[in-house]
């Protein structure tokens with residue numbers, strides 16, 4: 001039996017508390033973290049892991065669903081502290097995670113900066129600064145995983161290309177547990193399954209096609225990075241979502 005643990009991490013931003021859900025997968029040989037939170041997340045992750053009798057120094061792999069700051073913010077610090085940890089991501093996301101290319105979120109923020117109302121310009125600049133400050137990892141420190149790969153850990157982890165929110169975004173399907181770790185392909189808001197906020201989706205058509213694709217999977221539980229666990233009639237909820245496109 002595989003173990004799946006959500007690690008709720010709270011981040012304080014603009015007087016708001018944001019809760020995100022990195023997920024931990026465990027089998028006899030591997031301890032795999034999926035996405036790793038904001039830059040200040042290391043002690044928070046360790047604290048959550050301690051609660052279930054684990055700690056960050058046991059980590060063997062990190063899978064990054066995409067290069068947004070709240071998903072890879074703590075990556076460099078973890079890699080520096082625990083160099084043996086292997087980092088896995090899609091081929092498209094890799095150059096952003098290693099800093100070979102500028103973050104797409106930063107490019108997007110720069111593009112909309114001019115159009116922001118005067119009252120929001122300073123906030124826009126701060127957001128840009130924050131994104132630019134996210135530390136990257138080395139080019140030789142990431143391993144590529146591809147759509148359709150079944151990673152031979154935790155009973156088999158299928159990599160699903162769920163582009164849209166970002167072009168190389170992946171979700172992970174745990175066949176044995178019939179559980180999808182959706183990253184930002186889906187979010188839970190007010191107990192409803194939704195798409196990520198449209199302003200954060202870089203290609204809406206792709207994002208919709210990705211959700212359509214998820215209908216082919218036997219999913220009983222979805223773990224969303226924003227909103228956490230969703231397990232009430234997943235197929236019906238996905239169909240409803242699709243019918244509103």
Ligand SMILES: [Zn+2]
Nearest residue numbers: 066068165184
């Ligand atoms: Zn994101």
